[in-house]
Amino acid sequence: MADNIQDLCGTLIGDRYRIIRVLGEGGMGAVYLADDNDLWRQVAIKVLRESLQDTPALARRLEMECTLLAQLGSHPNIVTLLDRQTIDGKTILVMEYVPGEDLAEIIERTFQRTPYQKGGGQSEKALMLTPRNAILIAMQCLKALDYAHSKGVLHRDIKPSNLMVRKDHSGNIIAKLMDFGIAKTLKQSSVDTAFTRLTKTEDRAPGTPAYMAPEQIEPDRFGAIGAATDIYAFGVMFFEMLTGQLPFTGGFTELMHAHTNVRPPSPREVNPVIKPELAHVVIRAMQKSPANRFKTAGEMLAALQTAVGMSATDAMHSSTSAKLAFQTPENRKALRLPSRRVFLLLALAIILAVGYWQNVPGMFFQNEVVTTSGSSHEITLEQARSVCLSLRSAADQTSVHEYARSEWAMAERVMERAEEAQDPSEAIRLFTEAGRLFGSTPGVAYERERKARERAEALENFRRDQTEVQRKEENQRFASATKTVDLGDGVTMEFVWIPPGSFLMGTRGISRASRVGTRGTVPPDETPARTVKLTQGFWMAQYEITQEQWVKMMGANPSRFADNPKRPVEQISWSDCQLFIERLNQTVKDGVFRLPTEAEWEYACRAGASTTFNCGNDLAHLPDYAWYAANSGATTQPVGTKKPNSWGLHDMHGNVAEWVQDWYDPTAYGSGAVTNPFGPDSGVFKVRRGGAWSNHHSRLRSAAREKDLPEQRSDMFGARVILVPN
Structure with missing residues (x-):
């Protein structure tokens, strides 16, 4: 076989298959359209380039794909293996020919308005990713994954270019999963290591970086590869189908870090008209921990059907429409x-x-x-x-x-x-x-309105400057007010009194609109800054909840970094914190323990400062006050080992990101001045503050907001409590 892809056109293989033309090609080989002279049908033939035929790893991949496709047998949403031929000792796969185009092309055309050539292999009306089409394609892909997993086969490279889509003679959309070249059985994956193979190289993890699950990158941290690995990749692909964007972008290193450490955005942040129920399905599929994702593709399919109010059978009928809408790049910007x-x-x-x-x-x-x-x-x-x-x-x-x-x-x-x-x-x-x-x-x-707001901000700045001296004096006076709560068996919890007062919450200086879609600037949910008044003082824990305090109340330590009881507890969800607080209130009758509100947390963190960090604007001072990516050594550190803020609170920046009481509201700051805000009554996400040991310094800012599902756990998530006097 020649290395020139076109040289095989016209070749007769096995006295049966006549190659017609190239369907697609890449760095490793090509797929050809061929006539099956025995059964009078068209087939697809997959071969390696001649120069790569003697590469053992690639040859094994082709053999593995052949074996697994044979193991899968026939499924309406998986490309079927029809035959296996050997020429000069080289394996050639003969597969079902699926006319149409891959999902990547459809996404590109739908969201980027890519022009297409009529008569060039495409229909007069090119397929677009309408709401009904997107839901139908997603449902069929999940059915294919559920079937493959039931046969003990993992795909490990779910992405749009591995899903073929076409319309049948009745106009129904048919999606077929293909390219099981790096697939493995569940048994093989259980003993597989992370950095074995990439889709097109041999020196990186298996899969395509933009769609890789955390356990494919750091198995020691996130566990073994399994069915949840394909569900994560599908979640990323589904996010892209709904928004036209990937949840994470950047180079290889940036993607690896994002998949393992950065919370994926909700698709509603890009496309606000997506139903919250549908967004929740996507978010759950992309959870960092495999245990927090759907257990099976079938479970996710059922959740998707519930979210959009139709089954896969309903979606086949053109009269049925999912209740969501998509935007092109132009009107997506408008919606923001x-x-x-x-x-x-x-x-x-x-x-x-x-x-x-x-x-x-x-x-x-x-x-x-x-x-x-x-x-x-x-x-x-x-x-x-x-x-x-x-x-x-x-x-x-x-x-x-x-x-x-x-x-x-x-x-x-x-x-x-x-x-x-x-x-x-x-x-x-x-x-x-x-x-x-x-x-x-x-x-x-x-x-x-802008001029009025500028005048109000100028007046606020003037008033703040006039009272700065008094505030510093108050800070020094209240910093000495401390309280110790005995939890028993020598375990204590130290508190610092936080006085009532007012402060400017959020980020000042640039309007919300100027930040939308601008890379490297402050997120719009922190603006415009608003005046918040807290009328009641409270006691705030001087340190983040430690592992010994957690074990004293809960009886077990969930932390990943569990070699020192003075480290902050992590791997806890917001819901876990509520149980801890319930037991704390049952044990200690000295007021009411709870998580701080967002406003209480930021007020205490700033401790009278209006700067980016409570230690000022100069990044050179931050390492003295915080554990973060630049100095943590990729782990949490014992509490209280960095300098406190001016009110005596330690680790308000870094170490672990701290859960607060509020539901997340991205538009909360537009409401103007408020008194004792407690957040919305309901929502999807709960808020975290302060940043963690693995975060960039920008995530540690006093005003920075993060969010996650209340049930989500991570080795970056912790908390601190407040005590409200009776």
Whole structure:
């Protein structure tokens, strides 16, 4: 066999298969379309390049794929092995030919508007990743995985390019899983090591970096490869199907770190119209610990069916539609904008409306047609009224009525004149003017609101500067107020009194809108900074909950780094913390123990400071106060070994990320000044603060917010409690 891929075209293999053309090729070989002369059908033939035929590892991969496909047998959503041929001692796989295209191409076209060539192998109407299509493809892939796992076979390289998608003669979507080249049996995977093979190289872990599960990277930390490994990769792929983006991006090292240490974003952060129930399915599939994911692909399929309200059978019918929507890159950006910034969209709407009013000749309408003055083009009165009302509806916001009252009233008067006009041409002119006025009001309101906010911030800064000396004196006085709680058997818990007061919570200086989608800047859920008043003082634990304190209350130590009882406890969920606190309140009758709220935590962390960290803005000082990626030695450290903040609290930055009481609300800071905020009544995620031993310094900022499911555990998650006096 020649190394030139095209040289095999026209070749007859085994006196049966006549190669027609190349279907696809890569660095290791190619897949050809061929005629089966015995059964009069078309097949796909997979071969290695001639130069790689003598590479033992690659030859074994092809043999392994042959063996596992034969073990799987026939399934409607897995490409079937039809035959195995040997030429000159080299293995060739003959497989079912699946016309169509891989899912990667469909994702690219759907979200990036990739052009396609009609008549070049694609249908006149190229397949797009509509909501129904995405759900159907996902369900079929899960059915294929559930079947493969039931046969004891793991795929280990789930990704869009390994899923072929086509429409059958009835127009139904058919998805088929392929390329089991690095697959293994469950038994083989149980003794496999992490860094054995990559999809196209032999010196890295098996799989494709963007879709690799944590246990493929660090098996000593996350456990053995299993069915949950394929579920994680599917979760990443499903995230991409719903949003057009990967949860993690970057080079190989960055991806490896992200998969093992960084919480994946919710797909709703990219596509806000995705149902929370559907987002929860995706998030659970991408949990770091295999134990926290779905136990089987069948379990995930059932959860997906429940989330979207339809079964795989329902999805086959075009009349059924999943209740979610997708956005192209353009309108995804629009969706990220807060509602008060809608003037940007309105400006676009005005441009489109003007263009529409000037370019509609040649359209046929049933109602009266008139000509606008100054233009030779014709529009109807109803069209002019409809666009005007649409612009009015979009501009009808609280901020407009508060900051652009006179402009809104003027637009209302012009629209009233349009409604009363007897001459259709005059009515159209007035509706046009009213639409322009309505469309301009959000921009006017935004500028006035921005200036008002800047004045308020300037006043707040002035007041804060005036009281800085008094605050420092108060800090020094309250820093000496401490309390020790006896847990029994020589185990104690030390507390520091936190006085009532006010502070600026969040990040100042840059508006929320300017941060959206800007890499390397502060997340928008920290802005705008708001004034928070806490009217009641409380006792806060001087240190994070230690392992000896946890064992005293709970009887067991869940921590990964368990060689020193003075280390902070980790591998605990928010729900675990509630049980710990319940037992603490049963044991100690000295007030009420609970987790701090987000506001209480940040107030105590800052200890009167308004800087990035409670030790200032200079990163050179941070190592004196915090354990993080730069100095932790890839482990937690005993509590209290770094300097405290000015109120005597240790490890508020780093060591372990601390659970707080609140449900996560990404828009909470837009509500303005608040008193004793306690977060929303319900939600999907709980909040963590402070960053951990493995985090970059940016995650340790006093204002930085993290979130995770209440049941999620990690060797980076810990907590500290507060004691509220009776």
